[in-house]
Amino acid sequence: MREVLTANNLSYTYETGKKKVEALKGLSFAVNDGEIFGFIGPNGAGKTTTIKLLLGILISQKGELSVLGKSPTLPEARKSVGYMPEIANYYRYLTPVELLTMYGDIFGIEKKLLKARINELLRLVDLEKESDRIMGTFSKGMMQKVSFAQALVNDPDLLILDEPSSGLDPVARKNMREVIKSLRDKDKTVFFSSHELSEVELVSDRIGILNRGELLAVGPVEDLLGEKEEGQTLESYFLNMIEREI
Ligand SMILES: Nc1ncnc2c1ncn2[C@@H]1O[C@H](COP(=O)(O)OP(=O)(O)OP(=O)(O)O)[C@@H](O)[C@H]1O
Numbered sequence: 001m002r003e004v005l006t007a008n009n010l011s012y013t014y015e016t017g018k019k020k021v022e023a024l025k026g027l028s029f030a031v032n033d034g035e036i037f038g039f040i041g042p043n044g045a046g047k048t049t050t051i052k053l054l055l056g057i058l059i060s061q062k063g064e065l066s067v068l069g070k071s072p073t074l075p076e077a078r079k080s081v082g083y084m085p086e087i088a089n090y091y092r093y094l095t096p097v098e099l100l101t102m103y104g105d106i107f108g109i110e111k112k113l114l115k116a117r118i119n120e121l122l123r124l125v126d127l128e129k130e131s132d133r134i135m136g137t138f139s140k141g142m143m144q145k146v147s148f149a150q151a152l153v154n155d156p157d158l159l160i161l162d163e164p165s166s167g168l169d170p171v172a173r174k175n176m177r178e179v180i181k182s183l184r185d186k187d188k189t190v191f192f193s194s195h196e197l198s199e200v201e202l203v204s205d206r207i208g209i210l211n212r213g214e215l216l217a218v219g220p221v222e223d224l225l226g227e228k229e230e231g232q233t234l235e236s237y238f239l240n241m242i243e244r245e246i
């Protein structure tokens with residue numbers, strides 16, 4: 001099994017003027033090839049900061065990080081990575097087809113292949129009817145769907161999603177779950193953050209629980225919940241753990 005993501009003693013401190021916020025404090029974890037890894041934790045725990053470090057958007061002051069065997073600060077490391085940001089803030093005067101074409105061009109995908117892939121992705125996220133409407137007219141959930149399609153445009157080996165199901169209706173959530181699971185069947189790796197613990201439980205091979213910049217637990221959901229406590233859900237486990245920490 002190949003390690004797709006490794007973080008070793010990763011730290012990150014935001015500095016704005018005199019104020020310092022220690023967002024990550026010595027984080028270590030690894031994600032393997034073909035694994036779906038759910039990253040959960042309260043607001044402000046450091047999930048988005050971790051994701052930005054994985055993408056080379058932020059550069060850590062301490063610790064090591066490897067993404068697909070390379071440092072994420074190198075553009076080559078990002079070629080095979082797909083990223084869905086926390087907030088889908090795309091240029092509102094573009095249509096989904098135009099946006100996806102722009103991203104596909106950035107990855108250098110050949111025109112005919114790109115056109116076919118965009119059609120397939122828009123069908124996958126159920127946006128075929130809206131494919132030529134400008135995104136300024138879209139609802140939040142529709143924007144999430146465009147953003148998910150954008151993350152898949154380069155057929156990535158590693159997919160990094162920051163709260164992907166936020167704002168999606170139950171049908172769209174199920175749909176996204178199925179797409180994510182189908183990626184595992186193709187040996188792709190998915191790293192995603194979420195507050196929807198029932199979703200996380202359904203789709204993840206392993207989860208990591210982050211609190212105040214520190215990992216409290218990592219493992220398969222069934223191992224973490226244990227066999228003894230019948231009826232315990234990931235949500236009750238999570239709430240117990242976080243409340244103990246407060
Ligand atoms: N640009 C910034 N400048 C200063 N502090 C920041 C900045 N971005 C994040 N932080 C701080 O870093 C910590 C971690 O934030 P982060 O966005 O990583 O959390 P999160 O786990 O993604 O939270 P949420 O679930 O709300 O998305 C918080 O204390 C936050 O206030």
Ligand SMILES: [Mg+2]
Binds near residue numbers: 047048049086162
């Ligand atoms: Mg976040």
